[in-house]
Amino acid sequence: MSALSVLVLAAGQGTRMKSALPKVLHPICGRPLLEHVLTAVRGLKPEGTAVVVGVGRDQVCATLEKRGWNELAFAVQKEQRGSGHAVLVARSWLKRRQGTLLVVYGDTPLLTTATLAALVKEHKRSGNAATFLAMDVKDPTGYGRMILDVDDAVERIVEHKDATPDERRVTLVNTGVACWDLKKLLQVLPKLRPNNAKHEYYLTDAAALLRQIGGRVGVLRAQDSGETQGINNRVELAQAETVFRQKICERWMREGVTIVDPATTYIEASVELAPDVTVYPGTVIRGKSRIAAFSELGPYSVIDDAIVEEGAKVGPFARLRPGAVIGPHAHVGNFVEIKKTRLGAGAKANHLTYLGDAEVGPRANIGAGTITCNYDGFTKSQTIIEADAFIGSNTNLVAPVRVGHGAIVGAGSTITKDVPADALVVERARPILKEKWAYEFRKKQQTKKRTV
Ligand code: UD1
Numbered sequence: 001m002s003a004l005s006v007l008v009l010a011a012g013q014g015t016r017m018k019s020a021l022p023k024v025l026h027p028i029c030g031r032p033l034l035e036h037v038l039t040a041v042r043g044l045k046p047e048g049t050a051v052v053v054g055v056g057r058d059q060v061c062a063t064l065e066k067r068g069w070n071e072l073a074f075a076v077q078k079e080q081r082g083s084g085h086a087v088l089v090a091r092s093w094l095k096r097r098q099g100t101l102l103v104v105y106g107d108t109p110l111l112t113t114a115t116l117a118a119l120v121k122e123h124k125r126s127g128n129a130a131t132f133l134a135m136d137v138k139d140p141t142g143y144g145r146m147i148l149d150v151d152d153a154v155e156r157i158v159e160h161k162d163a164t165p166d167e168r169r170v171t172l173v174n175t176g177v178a179c180w181d182l183k184k185l186l187q188v189l190p191k192l193r194p195n196n197a198k199h200e201y202y203l204t205d206a207a208a209l210l211r212q213i214g215g216r217v218g219v220l221r222a223q224d225s226g227e228t229q230g231i232n233n234r235v236e237l238a239q240a241e242t243v244f245r246q247k248i249c250e251r252w253m254r255e256g257v258t259i260v261d262p263a264t265t266y267i268e269a270s271v272e273l274a275p276d277v278t279v280y281p282g283t284v285i286r287g288k289s290r291i292a293a294f295s296e297l298g299p300y301s302v303i304d305d306a307i308v309e310e311g312a313k314v315g316p317f318a319r320l321r322p323g324a325v326i327g328p329h330a331h332v333g334n335f336v337e338i339k340k341t342r343l344g345a346g347a348k349a350n351h352l353t354y355l356g357d358a359e360v361g362p363r364a365n366i367g368a369g370t371i372t373c374n375y376d377g378f379t380k381s382q383t384i385i386e387a388d389a390f391i392g393s394n395t396n397l398v399a400p401v402r403v404g405h406g407a408i409v410g411a412g413s414t415i416t417k418d419v420p421a422d423a424l425v426v427e428r429a430r431p432i433l434k435e436k437w438a439y440e441f442r443k444k445q446q447t448k449k450r451t452v
């Protein structure tokens with residue numbers, strides 16, 4: 001049978017993360033660990049995928065649903081009694097399926113579809129009862145050791161805590177990823193016993209049990225041991241983040257994006273960039289940001305769920321928040337924050353500005369220190385700046401308000417009423433000017449000081 005189903009184990013506590021957040025929801029490059037695993041799994045196009053949830057299960061399910069994972073089945077493991085027990089709680093789902101079951105742990109986010117596919121292929125080719133993905137590591141501490149027979153088949157798997165000193169010297173370890181003949185797995189699962197250091201039902205014990213009923217258990221050695229690294233604490237979380245971030249940068253560089261310093265560039269997995277974009281150091285691009293060709297981002301800019309159109313310049317030190325759309329060849333300069341605002345083609349906001357809930361027409365010039373006052377504490381209001389308008393420096397635009405096409409707003413104005421097209425408006429107090437006043441004032445003060 002060639003049918004493939006996938007079971008992802010994600011019920012564990014993640015004690016070593018020391019976190020209120022379930023381990024599998026910790027993000028790397030903006031996506032929960034579990035979602036990385038599910039994305040790799042989805043590439044296999046399995047007939048069904050189920051997730052075993054336990055600790056924080058409501059939060060895990062709700063997060064997956066919110067992020068668009070609607071076709072998953074869930075099995076609940078109320079008490080965490082081991083990876084074998086986790087598979088057992090899904091048995092009614094498993095009984096409705098046939099062929100091959102791929103089991104993956106939810107804390108191995110760097111796994112790729114290609115590696116999983118290679119394991120499935122090897123499993124099917126060999127006719128094994130089970131095939132484990134193993135890896136050779138320098139320091140096997142903590143991992144299950146693969147004990148092989150002379151024919152390179154798995155005799156059994158010994159967990160670190162249960163291993164003898166000799167067994168601990170084995171450097172070929174279990175990655176946690178394995179393919180199983182579903183029918184045979186269901187046959188041996190009830191025979192698992194928690195006779196081990198952790199008093200848990202180990203899925204890995206099913207290997208020896210399969211052998212007892214005459215099934216062969218094989219291994220496939222992983223090409224890249226970094227890919228199968230499990231995340232158990234925040235040090236490993238940061239290491240995985242670095243690896244994944246580097247992979248994302250490399251992917252975009254190969255697609256034609258110039259990334260001046262990949263080590264300080266943070267591009268989330270969900271971002272899309274066109275060829276001939278240039279990204280300068282210290283730039284963070286998040287969410288569903290879309291960046292068009294010939295635009296330049298950074299240095300030191302944050303772009304979150306924003307759209308940057310062709311040839312636009314953003315930065316240095318700019319912040320684009322969700323809903324910002326920077327039109328073709330528009331410029332956003334230092335200390336400018338833009339939220340839910342469209343900046344028209346060729347428009348400029350080069351210094352110290354906040355534009356929120358606004359619509360800025362083509363070629364408009366937004367002077368330094370322009371602020372859209374879009375929020376009165378209760379509601380958000382719109383500011384409209386039409387094409388070719390010129391907003392002088394240090395202007396407050398009290399929304400809702402509209403500045404007409406080609407109008408000029410004098411520096412230092414607080415605009416509370418609509419400005420017609422091509423008009424000049426200056427809303428600032430008339431100057432009070434007293435000739436020599438300062439001179440007289442200083443003289444008087446100095447005489448006073450001397451007489452004291
Ligand atoms: C496990 C393997 C070990 C392997 C290592 C690879 C077992 C017994 N050991 O050890 O051979 O080298 O992974 O990283 O499987 N889980 C549940 N319910 C439970 C217990 C665990 O869903 O009751 C899930 C966890 O959420 C996790 C996975 O199973 O995703 C593995 O559990 P973990 O406790 O991390 O196992 P390791 O000690 O790392």
Ligand code: CA
Nearest residue numbers: 107230231232
């Ligand atoms: Ca683990």
